[in-house]
Amino acid sequence: MPSDIHAFDRLKKYPQAARYWPALRDFVARARPHELHRINPLYLAERLRWGRNETLDVLTYAVAENLWHLHWEAYCPACGGLLQEDEHLGALHHHQVCRACGWEGEIALDRELAVEASVSERVRRLPLSTREDPDFRRKVQSRLGRLPALALVNRPLFRELLGAQTLPSDQSLGVESMVVFFSDLKGSTALYERLGDAQAYRLVREHFTVIFDAVEAEGGAAVKTIGDGVMGTFFEPQAALRGITAALRGLDEVNRREDLRGEDRLRLKVGVHMGACIVVTLNHRLDYFGTTVNVAARLSDLSRGAEVVVSEALLQDAAARRLARSLGEIQPMETTLRGLSRPITAYRLRV
Ligand SMILES: [Zn+2]
Known part of the structure; x- marks a missing residue:
């Protein structure tokens, strides 16, 4: 299936997204590949000059229509290393042991869990060779931190559209x-x-x-x-x-x-x-x-x-x-x- 930026037209059916989706579509068309792969939603908010909540809601519509997908990530509270990552929140293990530093404990939605998003292949195919940029990731994280998974999960729109598929x-x-x-x-x-x-x-x-x-x-x-x-x-x-x-x-x-x-x-x-x-x-x-x-x-x-x-x-x-x-x-x-x-x-x- 060829990638197709016009898939964004599907967001037309959500009146609340009307003010926002054309800007998101244009950003996806123009952005460098590493700005669209495992990206902190706070970075999107910054680039599009949207508030955090409106960014999360527009992203929720985009995920519901398969234009974007989410990555749920558990980070070690002791050393900051990545413990586990999955596209399904339900696939993350509650109990984690850090292989790097030995920390062991339960993960919480507002503490160890963060969420990132990637543009879907059907919208824009990102070359494997250029979509990862560790230097860019480090800079974004030091400036904006990570977005706690709870910030997204707590949005009423997210719970309505994506809640059931997020957590079995x-x-x-x-x-x-x-x-x-x-x-x-x-x-x-x-x-x-x-x-x-x-x-x-x-x-x-x-x-x-x-x-x-x-x-x-x-x-x-x-x-x-x-x-x-x-x-x-x-x-x-x-x-x-x-x-x-x-x-x-x-x-x-x-x-x-x-x-x-x-x-x-x-x-x-x-x-x-x-x-x-x-x-x-x-x-x-x-x-x-x-x-x-x-x-x-x-x-x-x-x-x-x-x-x-x-x-x-x-x-x-x-x-x-x-x-x-x-x-x-x-x-x-x-x-x-x-x-x-x-x-x-x-x-x-x-x-
Ligand atoms: Zn650790």
Whole structure:
């Protein structure tokens, strides 16, 4: 099969990619071979002057259409050497031993695992002799670092289009540290009853948009909706605090604009926790599980509305603690969560 740059036309069917794919196509046509083989997506972002998230999403469309493919790579945390590499994430062994330095341990999506991408042969054939340039690779890595596999896996679009083929349903992968939140719309059942289904549903949709936008603006991801609630993730505590409090303020805006008073006001119950979790494929999508996820869900139950219940783990970071104080009023509480053996300390944050 001859290579064909016009295969990019297939991206026309994704309206969200419309602004981007012609530039990617032109880059693929012009670039030097070593810029298209096992390339750090952050390099593409730099060359195309796109943000990280938009680059990852355009790449996701391109991979879904077989215009690009991915390389999942495990690197030794001790010596930096390559432990294993495969086009299928599920083919990587959880437990690794470094042949160079003897390090032995479990690999995690946000730690040892990185992701790179290559243009597909059907789009442009890259001569074996010129596609590898170790000097170029070294320079890119020293300037941009590696892209943690979690950065791609955590994108909602990636999980939707490529999640199931990325991780077979009987496998899981660990994440060392992630911020997980759950939100729930307080009194939504009563809201439907008082305002009628159509009006209540319009407000519920508007509330979803407010949350999605606030989370996305801080680099987080809304993973899924559960009834009138949202489960989402952030990479670090400060982004989570900013994103979630922005969502709360956004709902206040909606309340003002729609003149919602008293019981009709939209009030968000949010719980947020941070820690290790696992990624698995469930219902053909990548999803997050584990104690961290369960605790975040329980904390959201404790929120009284228009309030975030933040776990102590999140505020152990001094900068996050300062930020939380600057965002609103904090009140500590001791609580025993259903299903957990020990009481934990959490904080109520009202903005
Ligand atoms: Zn090593």
